[in-house]
Amino acid sequence: MRSLHRAALVAAIALVSSAHIGSPDVWFDGLAGPYKVLVHVEAPPVVPGIAVINIRIGEAGVSRVTAFVNHFDATGGAPPPDVASPIPGSTSWYRTRLWVMSAGSNSVTVSVSGARGEGTVVVPLVALPGRRLQFNGALAGVLSIAALVLALGLFTIVGATVREGVLPPGVEPDAQRRRRARFAMARAVVILAIVIVGGGAWWRAEDADFTRGLFRPLAVRVAVDTTAAQRRFQLAITDSVWVHRNDVAWLRARRATSATPLMEDHGKLVHLFLIATDGRSAFAHLHPSTADTVTFTSVLPDLPAGTYRVFADIVHQSGLTETLTSTVTLAGERHSATRDTTTDADDTWAIGQKGDSMRSVLADGTVLTWNRNPTPLVAGEEAGLRFAATPPAGDTASLEPFLGMAGHVVVVRDDGKVFIHLHPLGTISLAAQTRLTGNAPGVMVHAMNTALDPADSLYFPYAFPQPGKYTVWVQVKRHGRVLTGSFPAFVRPSSASDSTR
Amino acid sequence: MSTTIEASRADTLVAAPATTSARAAEQVWPLYAVLFSSVSIVVGLIWDISWHRTIGRDTFWSPPHVLEQVAAIVAGASCGWLVLRTTFGGSPDQRAASVRFWGFRGPLGAWVCIWGTLMMVTSAPFDNWWHNAYGLDVKIISPPHMVLAWGMIAIQVGAMLMALARQNRASSEDQSRLSFLFAMSAGILLTMHATVIMEYAAFPNEMHSTRFYRVTAIGLPLILIATSRPSRLRWPATTTAAIYMTIMLLLMWTLQLFPAVPRLAPIYNPVTRMVPPPFPLLLIAPALAIDLLMRKLEGRNWLLALAAGLTFVAVMLAVHWWWAEFLLTPHARNVVFGADQWDYNAKLGSWRYRFWTAEQSVGDMARGIGIAALTAVVTSRIGLWIGSGMARVQR
Numbered sequence: 001m002r003s004l005h006r007a008a009l010v011a012a013i014a015l016v017s018s019a020h021i022g023s024p025d026v027w028f029d030g031l032a033g034p035y036k037v038l039v040h041v042e043a044p045p046v047v048p049g050i051a052v053i054n055i056r057i058g059e060a061g062v063s064r065v066t067a068f069v070n071h072f073d074a075t076g077g078a079p080p081p082d083v084a085s086p087i088p089g090s091t092s093w094y095r096t097r098l099w100v101m102s103a104g105s106n107s108v109t110v111s112v113s114g115a116r117g118e119g120t121v122v123v124p125l126v127a128l129p130g131r132r133l134q135f136n137g138a139l140a141g142v143l144s145i146a147a148l149v150l151a152l153g154l155f156t157i158v159g160a161t162v163r164e165g166v167l168p169p170g171v172e173p174d175a176q177r178r179r180r181a182r183f184a185m186a187r188a189v190v191i192l193a194i195v196i197v198g199g200g201a202w203w204r205a206e207d208a209d210f211t212r213g214l215f216r217p218l219a220v221r222v223a224v225d226t227t228a229a230q231r232r233f234q235l236a237i238t239d240s241v242w243v244h245r246n247d248v249a250w251l252r253a254r255r256a257t258s259a260t261p262l263m264e265d266h267g268k269l270v271h272l273f274l275i276a277t278d279g280r281s282a283f284a285h286l287h288p289s290t291a292d293t294v295t296f297t298s299v300l301p302d303l304p305a306g307t308y309r310v311f312a313d314i315v316h317q318s319g320l321t322e323t324l325t326s327t328v329t330l331a332g333e334r335h336s337a338t339r340d341t342t343t344d345a346d347d348t349w350a351i352g353q354k355g356d357s358m359r360s361v362l363a364d365g366t367v368l369t370w371n372r373n374p375t376p377l378v379a380g381e382e383a384g385l386r387f388a389a390t391p392p393a394g395d396t397a398s399l400e401p402f403l404g405m406a407g408h409v410v411v412v413r414d415d416g417k418v419f420i421h422l423h424p425l426g427t428i429s430l431a432a433q434t435r436l437t438g439n440a441p442g443v444m445v446h447a448m449n450t451a452l453d454p455a456d457s458l459y460f461p462y463a464f465p466q467p468g469k470y471t472v473w474v475q476v477k478r479h480g481r482v483l484t485g486s487f488p489a490f491v492r493p494s495s496a497s498d499s500t501r
Numbered sequence: 502m503s504t505t506i507e508a509s510r511a512d513t514l515v516a517a518p519a520t521t522s523a524r525a526a527e528q529v530w531p532l533y534a535v536l537f538s539s540v541s542i543v544v545g546l547i548w549d550i551s552w553h554r555t556i557g558r559d560t561f562w563s564p565p566h567v568l569e570q571v572a573a574i575v576a577g578a579s580c581g582w583l584v585l586r587t588t589f590g591g592s593p594d595q596r597a598a599s600v601r602f603w604g605f606r607g608p609l610g611a612w613v614c615i616w617g618t619l620m621m622v623t624s625a626p627f628d629n630w631w632h633n634a635y636g637l638d639v640k641i642i643s644p645p646h647m648v649l650a651w652g653m654i655a656i657q658v659g660a661m662l663m664a665l666a667r668q669n670r671a672s673s674e675d676q677s678r679l680s681f682l683f684a685m686s687a688g689i690l691l692t693m694h695a696t697v698i699m700e701y702a703a704f705p706n707e708m709h710s711t712r713f714y715r716v717t718a719i720g721l722p723l724i725l726i727a728t729s730r731p732s733r734l735r736w737p738a739t740t741t742a743a744i745y746m747t748i749m750l751l752l753m754w755t756l757q758l759f760p761a762v763p764r765l766a767p768i769y770n771p772v773t774r775m776v777p778p779p780f781p782l783l784l785i786a787p788a789l790a791i792d793l794l795m796r797k798l799e800g801r802n803w804l805l806a807l808a809a810g811l812t813f814v815a816v817m818l819a820v821h822w823w824w825a826e827f828l829l830t831p832h833a834r835n836v837v838f839g840a841d842q843w844d845y846n847a848k849l850g851s852w853r854y855r856f857w858t859a860e861q862s863v864g865d866m867a868r869g870i871g872i873a874a875l876t877a878v879v880t881s882r883i884g885l886w887i888g889s890g891m892a893r894v895q896r
Contacts (some may be wrong), residue, residue: 045633046632046633046634046635046636046637047636048636048637048638049636049637050637068766069766070766070767071766071767074766074767075767075769076766076767076768076769076770076846076848077766077767077768077769077771078766078767078768079557079762079763079764079765079766079768080762080764082764099557099558099637099764099765101557101765101766102767129636132634133630133633133634135630135634139626139630142626143623143626143627146619146623147623149619150616150619150620150623153602153612153615153616153619154616156602156603156612157602157609157612157613157616160600160601160602160609160612161600161609161894163600164600164601164609164896165600165609165666165894165895165896166890166893166894166895166896167895167896168670168895169594169597169598169670169895169896170597170598199644199647202644203644206635206643206644207635210634210635
């Protein structure tokens, strides 16, 4: 009983954030011990809810695949893992369905047993209520008809009770009894109307409570400081939940949960992306620094004037990742190209991208090719983000790790409603995985050991969550220089896709 | 009102000889079928609660759910058959002992059971949508769960009406059997109500709080009194309360025998057996007092309601205040009393052995008990009114 109260409370206070914009599913490509696995977690749209865990094992000889979910701060034990069953028609995919009971940062622990022993990997899962379901359509129609039949049935039963129910068998009701029956039915109508009105108010209250607990990104304020020698971009987290995160009395009064501090992901507290709203004309990947835990600033590169979408990826110590969003309009003045000494060395930007949906020429002449299937991209289906970097003739240098990864991909839909920052190990944050695994060295070894031969494909596991026009930005590093390419992508709707996500 | 009752009984006695014992035997199985449904529903519900407290997660096809689905199907199918049989193939006597409903004929209780079955069926897609919209079983008391609960209660009320109508029409040789079946149906309904209020009025830790007495004063005296008035048993309320306690004790003793482990994280209390419901309320004590009062004050409804309401709360207070203290001692932490058994995700602590939400002052305590007493008086009077109506049910 008490646990149900607690579950209700957790759902009601719904934490402060969501992993990525419009892209709740998790993809992970990596190792579970000796086994190469691809894990796709279909995140639950509500919490408590069911997550579907799909696991692909890249080899034969596997005897058992299991998974279980736990919350990041669970001091209690974990349940016996669920055995994932082979997906019919596939020789390598396994599936299980797990209940996710707590909102926020969770972990999915996948274990594989087989001829090469046992291997385990932890995949971070951010589960937050993100959408409000409408009560309409065929179900609402059918239930309304059922409710009408039940109401008429109830009135009839009440009338029959008064009219005949108390009469000895065979005795016919007289006119007075029939009148009393009609009066009783009228009273039943009034009572039922009161019940329906009260029930409707209750439902609305429940819905309002749920809606209040829906994900809302931390509120931010962005600005450009033009008073310094170089323009500086400022990002301030102004959300009261963040500002009061250490104010126990304030949090308690609002039944809010304290947000845990931030931690570095790929060595940076914030990964800030500025993407021109007019398409592919400009892109910047910056790493603001901070003197406090509210305001982050970064030297603004010479980007063309215009309006930009702002996406800032942060990771909490809980393992919870979220993307803060805003827009900013940059004026036309250009400043010296001299790099400010306070600028992060890994900041990079690209202007005036050229290329098509298959091929993008990078600034040093390297050709980045998207090895796409000829079939159209479909929402909800694995996208096949495989890229090959072909260096200019005579240049044999390999790709170098950029922020510890062989490559970075940013997927953004043209309306900004979908945004995600990917790596070859998938949608997850390495820092979150490290936090949840408690075994950082092994994870880092895997990340750094990703093949860096430019002739090889860079693979980024992902499925476009919704149909629409997208731009896929790809960043690699050669000769110490970060290179950015981009590809337009049109994604068709899937008949099975969930448009509410 | 008493004149009407007497007249109804007289009519019944006239009508009864027309029903042959062979025909009565032919029709008795629907009554047993709905009684089976009635008890299956409450057993399924208590089992399901235990399932959630122990294992945590379930499916549409979990064993407690299947039991409840079977109960609904049995009630709906048997009553549907009874209606069709009465309408199209019933004897004049059978048709005469039925009520009309949209051109069909059937016993009143059968219609209520059918209505309850449809409510239960309707709740399933509604509940499924609710889970998709707001989360899995976030709260016990939600609109779709209330639709389901009212469907369940309707089947139990329908079963009670079927037993009641037969009791009210019965010849003397069938009287005791049918009266007991009616008490059985009333005891099941009492168990259902006690289960619904379990969140507030079941754990001993609640029994020093006036909320326990305020909550128990709402439905328990109403059911005990309403079902006692039409009963032909000598100790109807006591029998009903005894049936409730028997069902709860059997379930409490049985469930904890079965091994089970939690299947949801985080697990703070690694239980290894099904978590049973708490020890039943000692309702037999206030029920005994109600039986005595109903004999002494028959025909004086307002005085009876006043006496029964006040006595109910006084006896509940006297019995449970001390009983709760015993249940919080180590002597109750065993299979027999089933104390100190908690959900898999309960963070165990000293709260297990304390009284929760107890009033801090004598004034608050007196005010809370006063509200409980006033409530019990009102619900007792309503119970008498309903019971008088039930005494007249013939079909």
